Amino acid sequence: MGVEPIRLAIDIEEVVDAFEEASALQHYFIDTQKSEILFVNEAIGEDCKKQLEEMDDERYLMVPPRRPSDAFIVMELFVYDKIPDETVADQFTEALGKTQPFQNFKALLQSYPDLREQWFAYHRQQLRNEALNWLCANNITLEDQGFLPPITIQELTQRDIDRLDEEVRDYQPVRCMDCGNETGFIRRLFLCSVSPENQLIEQKTQKHMKERFVITHFGWWTGGQSTLLTASRCPQCHSERIIWDY
Ligand SMILES: [Zn+2]
Numbered sequence: 134m135g136v137e138p139i140r141l142a143i144d145i146e147e148v149v150d151a152f153e154e155a156s157a158l159q160h161y162f163i164d165t166q167k168s169e170i171l172f173v174n175e176a177i178g179e180d181c182k183k184q185l186e187e188m189d190d191e192r193y194l195m196v197p198p199r200r201p202s203d204a205f206i207v208m209e210l211f212v213y214d215k216i217p218d219e220t221v222a223d224q225f226t227e228a229l230g231k232t233q234p235f236q237n238f239k240a241l242l243q244s245y246p247d248l249r250e251q252w253f254a255y256h257r258q259q260l261r262n263e264a265l266n267w268l269c270a271n272n273i274t275l276e277d278q279g280f281l282p283p284i285t286i287q288e289l290t291q292r293d294i295d296r297l298d299e300e301v302r303d304y305q306p307v308r309c310m311d312c313g314n315e316t317g318f319i320r321r322l323f324l325c326s327v328s329p330e331n332q333l334i335e336q337k338t339q340k341h342m343k344e345r346f347v348i349t350h351f352g353w354w355t356g357g358q359s360t361l362l363t364a365s366r367c368p369q370c371h372s373e374r375i376i377w378d379y
């Protein structure tokens with residue numbers, strides 16, 4: 134910690150494109166000095182060996198090549214997250230279980246135009262999240278963060294909480310991780326406009342919670358339609374590290 138992030142003037146969508154296209158033969162590099170994305174194609178390049186040697190410098194960061202298994206996982210997640218109809222979901226799961234799962238999956242999408250549209254948006258968002266996590270892991274921050282959804286956090290009153298689903302209402306702080314105390318916790322719930330889909334959103338939300346509510350440790354509740362943040366403090370030792378349960 135404490136190392137200043139590298140700020141780059143690159144459009145997130147360009148990074149996402151590179152993430153999608155990078156393979157064992159098509160290499161993408163981020164030039165961290167010039168804020169540029171460079172492309173080296175081994176399939177056609179004559180002097181790409183030399184180019185690749187030049188890129189072997191900490192100034193250049195190689196975008197990880199995309200593996201078939203990465204794409205497969207996104208398809209599985211899509212079926213799980215976005216297809217509530219069990220009969221339809223089963224068809225897709227079956228398509229993914231055959232040989233040539235990619236072709237089968239895409240062929241099946243042709244029969245469901247609505248899902249097909251959703252798939253493109255979903256796939257892109259997954260790639261964007263992966264790209265953002267990768268940038269975070271490499272201590273890179275993008276100058277233009279206009280792509281981030283606005284983050285608003287609002288503390289719920291007891292009246293708001295009474296109106297929530299039973300499942301959430303039963304979720305309570307039960308034990309302090311630091312002193313073992315099991316009583317006297319005050320539960321705080323916050324309605325949050327974003328879900329923790331990538332590390333950048335997580336970081337921003339942490340900052341928000343700290344600055345506005347002086348809360349360092351909190352949990353995410355992402356069941357149902359809305360995202361909630363859960364926080365509590367131990368009345369004995371004032372720790373915020375609390376185990377929650379139903
Ligand atoms: Zn405690």
